[in-house]
Amino acid sequence: MSGAGASRPLPARILTGLQQRIGMIAAFLMLFLLWEFAVKLFGIKEYLLPPPSKIWSEFLKRQNVVMAGAWTTLTEILGGYVLAVAISIPLAMAIAYSRFVETTIYPVIVFLQIIPKIAIAPLFIIWFGFGLFPKLLIVFLLCFFPVVVSSVAGFKSVDPDVMDFARSTGASPARMFFKIRLPQALPEIFTGLKIGAALSATAAVVAEFVASDRGLGYLLQQYNGQLETPMVFAIIVLLSAIGLAIYYLVEFIERLVIPWHVSQRPTEMTGL
Amino acid sequence: MARPVAAMSDSASSKLAEPDTPRPAAGVPVEISGVAHVFRRAGMETRALERIDLSVRAGEFVAVVGPSGCGKSTLLKIIAGLLAPAAGQVEIAGRCVAGPHTDLGIVFQSPVLLDWRTILDNVLVQIDLRGGRPAAYRDRARALLAKVGLGEFENRMPRELSGGMRQRTAIVRALIHDPPLLMMDEPFGALDALTREQMRIDLEKLWRERGQTTFFITHGISEAVALADRVIVMTPRPGRIERIIEIDLPRPRHKEVVTSRRFAEYCDEITECFMRHGVIQY
Numbered sequence: 001m002s003g004a005g006a007s008r009p010l011p012a013r014i015l016t017g018l019q020q021r022i023g024m025i026a027a028f029l030m031l032f033l034l035w036e037f038a039v040k041l042f043g044i045k046e047y048l049l050p051p052p053s054k055i056w057s058e059f060l061k062r063q064n065v066v067m068a069g070a071w072t073t074l075t076e077i078l079g080g081y082v083l084a085v086a087i088s089i090p091l092a093m094a095i096a097y098s099r100f101v102e103t104t105i106y107p108v109i110v111f112l113q114i115i116p117k118i119a120i121a122p123l124f125i126i127w128f129g130f131g132l133f134p135k136l137l138i139v140f141l142l143c144f145f146p147v148v149v150s151s152v153a154g155f156k157s158v159d160p161d162v163m164d165f166a167r168s169t170g171a172s173p174a175r176m177f178f179k180i181r182l183p184q185a186l187p188e189i190f191t192g193l194k195i196g197a198a199l200s201a202t203a204a205v206v207a208e209f210v211a212s213d214r215g216l217g218y219l220l221q222q223y224n225g226q227l228e229t230p231m232v233f234a235i236i237v238l239l240s241a242i243g244l245a246i247y248y249l250v251e252f253i254e255r256l257v258i259p260w261h262v263s264q265r266p267t268e269m270t271g272l
Numbered sequence: 273m274a275r276p277v278a279a280m281s282d283s284a285s286s287k288l289a290e291p292d293t294p295r296p297a298a299g300v301p302v303e304i305s306g307v308a309h310v311f312r313r314a315g316m317e318t319r320a321l322e323r324i325d326l327s328v329r330a331g332e333f334v335a336v337v338g339p340s341g342c343g344k345s346t347l348l349k350i351i352a353g354l355l356a357p358a359a360g361q362v363e364i365a366g367r368c369v370a371g372p373h374t375d376l377g378i379v380f381q382s383p384v385l386l387d388w389r390t391i392l393d394n395v396l397v398q399i400d401l402r403g404g405r406p407a408a409y410r411d412r413a414r415a416l417l418a419k420v421g422l423g424e425f426e427n428r429m430p431r432e433l434s435g436g437m438r439q440r441t442a443i444v445r446a447l448i449h450d451p452p453l454l455m456m457d458e459p460f461g462a463l464d465a466l467t468r469e470q471m472r473i474d475l476e477k478l479w480r481e482r483g484q485t486t487f488f489i490t491h492g493i494s495e496a497v498a499l500a501d502r503v504i505v506m507t508p509r510p511g512r513i514e515r516i517i518e519i520d521l522p523r524p525r526h527k528e529v530v531t532s533r534r535f536a537e538y539c540d541e542i543t544e545c546f547m548r549h550g551v552i553q554y
Binding site: 159161162164165166167168169170171172175176179180183184258260261 | 349352354372373374376377378380382384386387388397398400401402403429
């Protein structure tokens with residue numbers, strides 16, 4: 001239930017968390033074991049499907065290169081994401097509050113959303129070259145729309161009766177915003193933030209695929225070209241870990257900011 | 273939102289008193305003259321209200337009963353200044369209403385509590401939004417919550433409570449600042465019959481203690497008769513007052529009163545009124 005989970009000491013919570021996930025962890029371990037033995041048993045070639053042990057050892061050998069690439073990619077992801085959040089939430093507020101902005105700018109945004117953003121990536125290379133900026137822009141572009149759309153929905157979702165009650169108190173616009181509209185909008189804003197977070201890693205890798213000389217996307221292409229399949233796997237795992245970490249960071253913040261909403265939500269699809 | 277200047281002068285006049293210095297009991301008189309309203313949507317005009325004239329005495333309990341769509345909620349919003357009428361005017365305590373009137377408490381059919389606040393904080397949001405000191409009202413809020421049977425629940429979140437308990441919270445929220453006017457728009461409409469009966473009894477108690485002028489909108493005929501000093505019977509579109517019935521029954525309206533013959537006769541009178549207009553058909 002509500003406050004109960006939050007008031008317990010952290011180690012105890014981590015322990016119960018592990019207990020709840022013990023089945024999942026066991027299933028993953030089983031999968032890796034099966035994979036390892038199947039590859040050896042059927043003599044599958046390493047460049048087709050390397051065993052987990054080989055992926056690990058190859059990764060350790062070149063971890064300096066890979067970690068440097070991971071750092072580059074992480075910078076692009078976080079930079080683009082933060083940029084998207086910083087611009088889209090104020091913009092969503094403007095759309096929700098101003099009839100003018102809603103009828104002029106919002107339709108344009110909705111229309112632009114239809115463009116396959118990834119298809120624009122090559123254009124950015126022409127315009128902005130190889131550096132960090134075009135990558136930031138692509139991450140920004142992919143994260144921007146879901147955050148704007150859900151935030152607009154959030155800011156507009158106030159029950160008219162709640163607004164009538166608030167008006168009957170003579171509350172100032174600022175008070176109405178901070179006491180009612182903003183808290184009311186937060187659950188939907190966080191939905192958008194999580195969708196954006198999940199997209200951010202994909203966006204960065206695609207941007208690096210198009211044109212780059214560093215980052216995990218670049219390394220992935222290099223290793224793939226040289227048929228170094230264990231390294232390809234290692235990078236895929238690392239990218240997944242980065243994506244997951246960002247997603248859970250946002251979800252952790254959500255738990256801190258809107259515990260009243262998180263605790264009443266049914267168990268999520270991810271179940272993690 | 274509309275007419276902010278008028279809204280500001282309203283809130284200035286209704287400065288929050290400290291909770292331990294209650295104002296004298298009794299409510300304010302409300303004068304409704306020639307109020308009419310028209311809704312325009314997609315070029316279509318719908319006449320919602322037609323010339324409503326009504327004088328409400330200070331401290332009177334008025335129930336408005338009518339079928340769905342007769343404009344009773346529209347009337348309530350116009351009185352509260354949440355909606356500007358197409359014609360006519362409303363005076364509360366001798367002052368013309370222009371923009372949201374703030375010296376009142378309001379309750380809707382759904383409790384519209386804030387999910388992120390506890391029951392106690394949901395009551396105190398009334399003070400918070402008015403720019404008062406919620407801490408100063410904490411004791412009063414606790415006492416009122418206890419009076420409606422929510423004493424143990426003040427630290428719970430709204431979703432943990434039943435519909436009836438949430439609506440009780442909404443009523444306490446409407447009374448915490450001791451307003452001289454209470455507006456209720458089908459406040460028991462979403463509750464089951466037993467809860468409804470108990471809420472009716474509790475509401476009468478609360479009203480008798482302070483005597484605030486009360487507007488109670490309902491489509492329950494016996495509920496209206498049981499609570500009101502006067503029942504305003506409205507007919508469907510365009511809504512207008514069909515009859516005004518003085519309910520001359522002793523208070524408190526105990527079981528003996530609401531099962532009495534005269535009580536039944538009042539209910540009959542209203543039912544027949546609706547039958548004449550085809551609202552109820554046998």
